[in-house]
Amino acid sequence: xxxxxxxxxxxxxxxxxxxxxxxxxxxxxxxxxxxxxxxxxxxxxxxxxxxxxxxxxxxxxxxxxxxxxxxxxxxxxxxxxxxxxxxxxxxxxxxxxxxxxxxxxxxxxxxxxxxxxxxxxxxxxxxxxxxxxxxxxxxxxxxxxxxxxxxxxxxxxxxxxxxxxxxxxxxxxxxxxxxxxxxxxxxxxxxxxxxxxxxxxxxxxxxxxxxxxxxxxxxxxxxxxxxxxxxxxxxxxxxxxxxxxxxxxxxxxxxxxxxxxxxxxxxxxxxxxxxxxxxxxxxxxxxxxxxxxxxxxxxxxxxxxxxx
Amino acid sequence: xxxxxxxxxxxxxxxxxxxxxxxxxxxxxxxxxxxxxxxxxxxxxxxxxxxxxxxxxxxxxxxxxxxxxxxxxxxxxxxxxxxxxxxxxxxxxxxxxxxxxxxxxxxxxxxxxxxxxxxxxxxxxxxxxxxxxxxxxxxxxxxxxxxxxxxxxxxxxxxxxxxxxxxxxxxxxxxxxxxxxxxxxxxxxxxxxxxxxxxxxxxxxxxxxxxxxxxxxxxxxxxxxxxxxxxxxxxxxxxxxxxxxxxxxxxxxxxxxxxxxxxxxxxxxxxxxxxxxxxxxxxxxxxxxxxxxxxxxxxxxxxxxxxx
Numbered sequence: 088x089x090x091x092x093x094x095x096x097x098x099x100x101x102x103x104x105x106x107x108x109x110x111x112x113x114x115x116x117x118x119x120x121x122x123x124x125x126x127x128x129x130x131x132x133x134x135x136x137x138x139x140x141x142x143x144x145x146x147x148x149x150x151x152x153x154x155x156x157x158x159x160x161x162x163x164x165x166x167x168x169x170x171x172x173x174x175x176x177x178x179x180x181x182x183x184x185x186x187x188x189x190x191x192x193x194x195x196x197x198x199x200x201x202x203x204x205x206x207x208x209x210x211x212x213x214x215x216x217x218x219x220x221x222x223x224x225x226x227x228x229x230x231x232x233x234x235x236x237x238x239x240x241x242x243x244x245x246x247x248x249x250x251x252x253x254x255x256x257x258x259x260x261x262x263x264x265x266x267x268x269x270x271x272x273x274x275x276x277x278x279x280x281x282x283x284x285x286x287x288x289x290x291x292x293x294x295x296x297x298x299x300x301x302x303x304x305x306x307x308x309x310x311x312x313x314x315x316x317x318x319x320x321x322x323x324x325x326x327x328x329x330x331x332x333x334x335x336x337x338x339x340x341x342x343x344x345x346x347x348x349x350x351x352x353x354x355x356x357x358x359x360x361x362x363x364x365x366x367x368x369x370x371x372x373x374x375x376x377x378x379x380x381x382x383x384x385x386x387x388x389x390x391x392x393x394x395x
Numbered sequence: 396x397x398x399x400x401x402x403x404x405x406x407x408x409x410x411x412x413x414x415x416x417x418x419x420x421x422x423x424x425x426x427x428x429x430x431x432x433x434x435x436x437x438x439x440x441x442x443x444x445x446x447x448x449x450x451x452x453x454x455x456x457x458x459x460x461x462x463x464x465x466x467x468x469x470x471x472x473x474x475x476x477x478x479x480x481x482x483x484x485x486x487x488x489x490x491x492x493x494x495x496x497x498x499x500x501x502x503x504x505x506x507x508x509x510x511x512x513x514x515x516x517x518x519x520x521x522x523x524x525x526x527x528x529x530x531x532x533x534x535x536x537x538x539x540x541x542x543x544x545x546x547x548x549x550x551x552x553x554x555x556x557x558x559x560x561x562x563x564x565x566x567x568x569x570x571x572x573x574x575x576x577x578x579x580x581x582x583x584x585x586x587x588x589x590x591x592x593x594x595x596x597x598x599x600x601x602x603x604x605x606x607x608x609x610x611x612x613x614x615x616x617x618x619x620x621x622x623x624x625x626x627x628x629x630x631x632x633x634x635x636x637x638x639x640x641x642x643x644x645x646x647x648x649x650x651x652x653x654x655x656x657x658x659x660x661x662x663x664x665x666x667x668x669x670x671x672x673x674x675x676x677x678x679x680x681x682x683x684x685x686x687x688x689x690x691x692x693x694x695x696x697x698x699x700x701x702x703x
Contacts, residue, residue: 176580272484275623281488297602299621308695310616313607315583347698381702387616390655394689 090130092202093120093329094221095211096191097135097159099143100365104178105127106197109389112365113145114170116211116235117159119322122369125152125327126377127337132202134158134221138165138190148370157199165190178317179294197330198224206230207336208329210255211307212237215247222254231341232331233257235287235325238264252285254343259290259328274299275306288346290331298345300350307347312358312384319364323357326369329384330356357378397538398438398678399644400510401428401637402529403442403519404499405467408673409479409552412486412627417481419477420673421453422517424543427630430677431637432445433698434685435461440510442466442529446473456678461495465507473498506532507576514538514620515644517636518563523555530562539649541565541640542594543633546572560593562591563650565568567598567636582607583614597656598639608651613691615655620666620692631665634677638664663688 117135124131139162146156149392173186194213198221208229210218218234234255240248241264248268252258258281267287269280276393278289280299289301295317298331330353335341338348358380362368408422425443432439440463447470454464479493506529507682516537518526526542542563548556549572556576560566566589574580577588579590586597586609597609605618638661643649646656666688670676 192456203691232618252674271399273621273623273625275621296601297618306621307612307698308621310605313581313583315581315614317581344699348700351698351700378702381700385700385702387614387699390696391652391660392656392659392689392693394686394693 088130088207089336089339091124091207091332092132092205093117093209094134094196095120097169099138102319102321103165105176107320109364114365116325119325120209120367121154124333125154128332129336132158133365134196134198136160136190136194138167139163139244141167142339148204149247149348154368162190178320194347208213208232209332210234215244215251219251231256235259235328238267241267255286257288258286261292265291277322301344302343305343309350309354317361320361323360326360328351396437397514397647399432399515400440400513401425401517402442403428403503404476405445406476408629410482410627410629412482414626417672420671424633425632428517428637429462430674431634433462434642435641437644440466442504442506444468444498446475446498448472449475470498486628488639504529515640516540517640518542522551523548523559527559539564543567543636546575549575563594563595566594566677573599606658608654610651613651617662618659625669627633628669631668634668635661635665659692663692
């Protein structure tokens with residue numbers, strides 16, 4: 088088993104969906120990645136920053152799941168990053184109502200000594216220079232560096248993004264962002280161009296339409312599990328990434344064939360995440376539930392055609 | 396092997412895509428279904444109507460593929476159904492420029508004697524009463540009745556649609572139409588409601604996002620093959636349906652497990668259809684090409700996770 092280091096936000100979210108709305112609840116990419124990875128029983132460390140307003144019991148909950156939060160800096164006089172959004176009826180689009188960066192504005196991630204040798208590093212959606220600073224702190228080149236980014240960084244820090252991409256093995260990105268980064272409409276062509284920017288593996292997330300893995304002419308696709316009800320999509324992409332990294336950290340096999348399984352594990356965990364508000368469903372998730380739903384994924388996708 | 400009877404349009408299309416535009420070329424749902432089904436070497440009969448302006452060599456081409464066109468009525472003094480459309484850059488949306496119903500307006504399908512005992516009947520996207528009139532002509536209840544429809548008929552002939560749906564085993568429908576017909580946004584819930592209207596099997600087509608098969612709590616999903624270039628999506632849905640029906644006619648096994656394979660065969664053939672304008676790619680398609688791409692579908696979707 089490898090250690091997994093996840094850098095990202097630990098935050099407050101306030102969410103409105105057609106099913107209801109929440110006050111400030113626990114959110115953030117680092118939180119969702121950590122919770123998803125924790126289902127594999129690996130050593131996961133989260134690097135992030137919160138303010139003095141962040142409840143201790145959220146960190147206690149994460150620790151109880153085996154997530155190391157030594158890298159979560161607490162700035163007593165600061166306020167925690169806060170995001171608020173409202174989902175439309177189709178659950179695929181949302182309006183951001185509030186973004187308060189707060190302590191995130193001057194976030195300088197510090198990797199705890201005990202995670203400087205992590206085999207897998209997940210660089211959450213942050214400024215490319217912040218992402219690079221994490222890699223600079225590692226004692227040796229991690230076995231696998233996974234990076235998530237978004238259109239915002241392409242707009243304001245494209246050159247820095249290109250620089251850090253050269254140090255990355257896997258990029259996870261959504262379809263529209265892949266098109267923006269590559270200038271190609273076809274996702275096959277987009278993946279090819281992004282591959283040339285550095286990452287050997289390109290994972291394109293399509294939300295309810297599943298996820299694609301590309302590498303050197305090879306492709307793999309995992310659908311999202313069709314659900315009767317998507318309650319709150321917040322964190323699904325990060326949960327997917329956490330499941331992907333967690334499975335690879337557990338199995339220590341970064342072949343394309345094993346990455347297929349990692350994609351399925353990621354999709355599987357994401358299908359739970361959306362069933363309740365925020366992290367609620369991930370906090371209560373059991374091994375049995377995960378196993379039963381993996382079987383559903385198998386039945387959903389596996390077929391038996393003899394090709395002679 | 397069962398005989399396959401396909402009722403649908405045989406028509407002229409004029410298509411504009413970002414890659415170019417065509418004059419009037421061969422199109423129509425019956426044509427695409429027939430061409431797809433013909434790859435299985437089964438007996439396929441097409442029932443349709445054309446005008447005096449329809450070139451003999453189109454019918455000759457279909458016959459050369461083993462498609463029986465005895466049921467294609469030629470109205471010498473009439474004009475063939477004509478559709479013209481323009482695709483947007485994303486290839487997922489299009490504007491209809493021209494629709495001339497012509498001989499289709501008073502189409503009364505007549506099933507040839509030799510196909511009144513067909514085991515599988517594919518009712519193309521026509522008025523529900525026209526679809527029902529085909530079933531009335533069969534000497535016995537076919538083993539499998541597949542129906543395609545669209546929002547237009549839900550708008551103007553919903554009651555007739557509900558009546559014919561009670562006589563149908565499989566409905567193929569796109570995602571937006573499934574939502575309209577059921578009043579449910581979630582496709583899982585939509586399929587459940589449509590199932591209650593009659594069809595035991597509900598196939599929901601999502602274009603570039605693949606296709607879902609639902610039956611009595613079971614689900615199967617096939618992605619569309621990601622392509623570097625989609626040249627012309629016209630006929631892809633009908634080609635999918637033709638591949639689905641053709642495979643079932645060839646294997647004579649209408650279990651859910653075998654329908655999974657049929658969905659994959661349909662998706663496989665549709666992936667060729669979009670590579671050239673109109674029916675061009677389907678006309679030249681070889682068995683070897685089909686086999687090679689089935690292997691690509693396998694690599695795209697199959698994984699190997701031990702669930703203990």
